[in-house]
Amino acid sequence: MPAAVRLSHVRITGSAALARRPLGRDAPDQHPRVANSNESKSAHMAKLGTSVGLLATIFCLSAGAQTVNVMILSQAGAETILQAAKESAQQRNAPSAIAVVDAAGDLLAFQRMDGVRPASVDLAIEKARTAARLQRPTAEIEDNINKGRTAFVTAHIVALQGGMPIRVNGEVVGAVGIAGLSKETDTEIANTAAAAPNPSPKTPQHK
Secondary structure (H helix, E strand, C coil): CCCCEEEEEEEEEEEEEEECCCCCCCCCCCCCCCCHHHHHHHHHHHHHHHHHHHHCCCCEEEEEEEEEEEEEECHHHHHHHHHHHHHHHHHCCCCCEEEEEECCCCEEEEEECCCCCCHHHHHHHHHHHHHHHHCCCHHHHHHHHHCCCHHHHHHCCCCCCCEEEEEECCEEEEEEEEECCCHHHHHHHHHHHHCCCCCCCCCCCCC
């Protein structure tokens, strides 16, 4: 298992078992018949009680526990991506704010390089969060808006280039957000950083 990702077991609800128990059918007769003249009426009431008992049931859900393997971006992996982004920014002479988040958009690693504008801090984090939660590059979202899909504007997300999902075996495990010199440079740095882990994790064999 590479340091970039780790496998976690998530407990989920499995198929439910259904149990039924009729009410009234097997209940002892606490009011025995006392006269032959009431026999017909008692028999009718007994049949009615049986019918009601057959219709009334108690459903007991017994949830079976199951587990699934979920890949999660590790702290070491986040630091690797952060370092790759920093080196890419330095090569381009483009000081940047760099944010790495997990698949839920929660911050794992961050760095603000010297010379970065104060506003770039929040932009980098929000770019990463958008890319992670929508599981697509923010450049794609910005392009959709420019082509007329203005509904994204009301979604309260940062739809600016520079956010890129981090994928492992096709599964999004996090994202990186870059805010610095220009949108083109931000995207280039994000692409380089998102490709940094390149792990090939395998599911561990359970004994």
